Every structure is written in structure tokens, then in C-alpha cells.
Amino acid sequence: MARIKPQALLIQSKKKKGSTRVSLATIITCNILVILVLLSLYATYNHFYKRPTSQLGEELMNTENTKDGGAVKKFDLPGYAIIETSKGSITVELHKDSSPEFVDKFLDLCQKGYFKGMLFHRVIKHFFIQGGDPHYLRAAEGWTLQGKSNGQLSTSLNSPKHEAFMLGTSKTKPNAKGFEIFITTAPIPELNDKLNVFGQVIKGEEIVQEIEEVDTDEHYRPKSPVEIVNITLKHEP
Template sequence: MAKIKPQALLLQSKKKKGPTRVSITTIVTCNLLVIMTVLSLYATYKHWYKRSGNQLTMDLTRFERTETSGETKKFDLPGYAIIETSKGLITVELHKDSSPEFVDKFLDLCLKGYFKGMHFHRVIKHFVIQGGDPQNLGAAEEWTLKGKPHGQLEMSPKHEAFMLGTTKVKRNAKGFELFITTAPIPDLNEKLYVFGRVIKGVDVVQEIEEVDTDEHYRPKSPIEIVNITLKQEP
């Protein structure tokens, strides 16, 4: 049997057990690939996050461009509003077709949080409950404080009980009053713009109507609108 020289054994051992060297170029290349991958993932996440946020906003304010006139019109707007009060929930069907101007204004104010914290500051039994700015009543105070209808005018369907409206006397004002009728009131035909109808929560409206008030029909305990949620379906 042939003997292997010590030098040959040493070389053979180094070939088998010696660590493999990694070049600097390989290390730099790997690091660059990792950095590029991280940046790519971050850019993708940022893109989809922004897109989802924009989509949520556009759910209520989507527009379409008509090919013939070039005008922009709203479509697919919410048809219902859920008014969360300190007494319970009131669901209102909005009259988008017959009262588009006031529905648009109402929706815009809802999105801005205008009604959050608003109080019903006038509660007149068998007449209306009113929410808005109690310090800026204007001409509305004259007829709401009467507390009952006067005259025998022809009944209008839009002024039946449990209709949602806003006062005509403040149409161009910055504020926006909310009225819910609690009885058929024919003489409000010239007082209110009606843009909705209560379809759920009539009992809540009636409970608000029954609260104790002072001589000016102001509730003795605050009745607050906590929030208004817009819905496509009731």
C-alpha cells in the first residue's frame, strides 16, 4: 500500500475543511436586492392604502361625466339617514328626487359633522321638534312658539306627521335647522322645505315630544343628536 506524503495530506485537508470565501461584490449585490425589495413592498402598500382611502371617500361623492353636455352630476347618493339621538335612533328616508337641493346640503353637512352635538331646542307637542342654533332663531321663532296650527288650508302630503324639513326663512343662512313634524300640519306649507320622512323610530320622536319643557318650549333636560349615519339601504 502506497504511503501518502505529509504535504499531500495537508493540501487535501485544506481543500475539504477550508471556509468558502464570499466576495464583496456578492455581499453588496445581495444588500441592494434586499433594499430594493423592501422599497418595492413599501411603495405597493402605500399605493393600495391611498387607493382604499380614496375609494371610501368617493362612496358618498362619486361623480360621472356625461358625454353629451360635459356636465357633472351626482349619482348613487345615500337615500337614508340614521339620526342617533340621546333618546334612540330615528331612520329617515331622504327625498333625493323631489328635494335634491336640500338633500345635497344635508348630506354635505352630515359628512362635515355639523349635526354632531346639536340639541333639539324646541319641542312642541302635536306640532314639531326642532334642532339647530337656539341663539339664532330668526323668524322661525314666531311660528314655532305658537304651538299649534292656524287656519284650515288644504292638506299637503309632504306635511304629514313625522316629516323631516328645514325652515324656509333661513334658506340662505349659514345655519341649517332640522324639523320633524309630530302631527299633520297644513299651515307649514309656506314655512318648511320638506326633504325626508321618518320610516323607523317614530316612538323615539314621540318620546322626545313628551319631554318636560319650559314656557318657551325648551326641554328642561338636553336632547342631543349624537351622530348621523348615511346609508344606501334602511
């Protein structure tokens, strides 16, 4: 067999290498695929990690589940409030479905510590106990004292939402910065157009009655202060 010269071997090797070159079209195609993958990853990052906090919170609030036999429920907010007073604790169930606007405002104020140290500044037997910001004391003064003096203390249950031990706030100044709370101590249907009910006492009725029995002056102000020490929010009573 004839021997191949070294120079011929070198030429033959170069020809073989040349045949394995990657075409320009293949390179362009690969680069396009890489760019598309990077763009997809970037879009995914923006969608899941850079959404505004308010939008994320709204999505959580609207999250629904189909547990418990397919029942649909919104993301839970605290449904109970424990009003700690200098006389004892009062547990209130909040009406999140029927009075969401007032419950939301009440929850927000509680989280900010708004009611801490405030007093029950008006106590009227067989009517209600009233607490909250004393600067807005006159907001409901007219209709509360008028109702008391005229003896409008019906025991009828024509308006169950204003029965005894209901938690509400005044309708007199809906845009006021202050927020007063009333706990009724008797069925008072006359308050239909005066009081926004957003909760009901489920524990501590005896504490409400004890506050109702304190000595008051001629303006129904307790002679001995009854304080709201704090309000704690709970998901369960």
C-alpha cells in the first residue's frame, strides 16, 4: 500500500473540519430562541413579583374556596371584637356581610388603637351605653336625649336589628372623622333611622348591664369613669 505523505494528510484533515461548520442560519435561530426564553422569564417575574401591593391585597380579599361541600367564601377578615373595659370584657360578633362598610371602618380604627383609653361618656338605662371620641359627643345628643325624655323605649321586636345588645354607630355624621359606638340595652326600633348596626354582643351581656347601672349625672354622664381599655380582633370568639 502506498504511504500518504504528511502534507496530504494535513490537507485532508482541513477538508474534514470544514464540513462540520455550523451554518449562520442555525446560529441566528438559536439566538432567537434564547431571547424568547429570556423575555418569557422576565414577563413571568413582572406578573408574580412586581404587582402593586394593593392589587395583591385585593386578590387575596377576593380569593374563594370551594371546601365544606362547595360553599364559596371570601378571604376571612376578623369576625369578632373583644371590647376590654374597666368593668370586664364584652365579645361582639361583627356583621361583615350585612354592614361591610362600617365593619371595615371599625376594624381599621381598632388596628390603629383609636378606642384605647376612651370612655363610655353617656349611659342611659334601658336605652344604650355610648362610647368613642368625646369630641363628637354632640353628634347624637339631640336624638338620644329627646328619645329618652319622650319615653320612646318600646319593648316591641318589630325591628330585630335594634334589639338589646346590638353594636352600632350614629348615622348623624357619616363623613365625620370621629367614630362613636353604641351598645343597646333594650329593644329600640325607634333607632332604625338613627343607628347603623354592625354587630351583636354574644358574650359579656352582664358587663353591659353593669355599665348600664352606673350612677350618672343629669346629662347621663357616668360619675365614675368607665374606660375602654383596648379592643382585640379575633377570627373566632
